[in-house]
Amino acid sequence: MHRHSGLTIFLHWLIAALIITALAMGFYMVDLSFSMTKLKLFNWHKWLGVSIFFLVILRLFIRLSQGVPAYPDSMPRWEKRAAALSHLVLYVLMFAVPISGYLYTYAAGIPVVYFAWIELPALIGPFPALKLGLKELHDNLTFSLLIVVLLHLAAALKHRLIDRDKVLQGMLPRFFSKD
Numbered sequence: 183m184h185r186h187s188g189l190t191i192f193l194h195w196l197i198a199a200l201i202i203t204a205l206a207m208g209f210y211m212v213d214l215s216f217s218m219t220k221l222k223l224f225n226w227h228k229w230l231g232v233s234i235f236f237l238v239i240l241r242l243f244i245r246l247s248q249g250v251p252a253y254p255d256s257m258p259r260w261e262k263r264a265a266a267l268s269h270l271v272l273y274v275l276m277f278a279v280p281i282s283g284y285l286y287t288y289a290a291g292i293p294v295v296y297f298a299w300i301e302l303p304a305l306i307g308p309f310p311a312l313k314l315g316l317k318e319l320h321d322n323l324t325f326s327l328l329i330v331v332l333l334h335l336a337a338a339l340k341h342r343l344i345d346r347d348k349v350l351q352g353m354l355p356r357f358f359s360k361d
Contacts, residue, residue, distance in 0.1 A: 185251065185351075185352045186251060186352055186353055187244070187248060189244060190245070190248065190353075191353055191354070192355075193240065193244070194353055197237050197238060197241060197276070200233060201327070201331065203230060204227055205324065205327075207223055207227050207230070208324065211224060211227060228284075228287060228294050228296075229297055231279070231280035231283050232280065232284075232294065232302070234276065234279075234280055235281070238273065238276045238277060251352050253265065254348065254349065256345070256347060257345075257347070265337065268330060268333060268337070271330050272334060275326055275327040275330060276327070278323050279324055279327050282316060282323050283320045285305065285316050286313065286316035286317050286319075288304045288306050288309075289308065289309040289310070289312045289316050290308070290313050291307075291308035338350045338353075
C-alpha cells in the first residue's frame with residue numbers, strides 16, 4: 183500500500199477540521215441577531231477562511247511536488263477519473279470559497295484583520311452594488327463545497343466498507359491504520 187506523507191496526512195485532516203468548523207460556524211452565525219457574539223463569530227469565520235486558504239496553498243504545493251500514491255489496480259478507470267476530477271473540484275472550491283468571502287467582506291466595506299493583528303490588503307473597495315452578488319456567490323460555493331466534501335467522505339467509506347481496499351488507509355494517521 184502506498185501512503186501519503188506524514189505532512190500531507192496532517193494537512194489533510196487539519197484542513198478538513200477547519201473546513202467543518204468554518205461551515206458549522208457559518209451556518210450558525212448567519213441566523214443570529216446582530217450582537218457582539220455575531221461579530222466575534224464573523225471574525226473567527228474569516229480567520230478560519232484565511233487559514234484554510236494558506237494551508238491549501240501549502241497542501242497543493244506538496245501535492246504537486248510529491249505526487250500522490252497510485253490508485254489500486256482494482257479500481258475501474260472511470261472511478262479513477264472521477265476521483266481525480268473530484269479532487270480538482272475540491273481544490274478549486276477550497277480556494278474559491280475563501281476568496282469569495284474575502285471579496286464579499288471588502289465589498290461590504292469591512293476589512294479582514296487576520297487574528298485581529300494583520301490587516302489583509304483590500305483588492306476591492308466598498309462596492310455595495312457587488313456586495314449581494316458576492317454574498318450569493320460565497321453561499322453557493324459554500325454549499326457546493328459541502329456537497330463535494332460529503333461525496334468525498336462517501337467515496338472514502340465506500341473504499342473502506344465495500345471495496346475493502348487500502349485507499350482510506352493511505353490518508354489515515356499511522357495510529358489509525360493497521361498497516
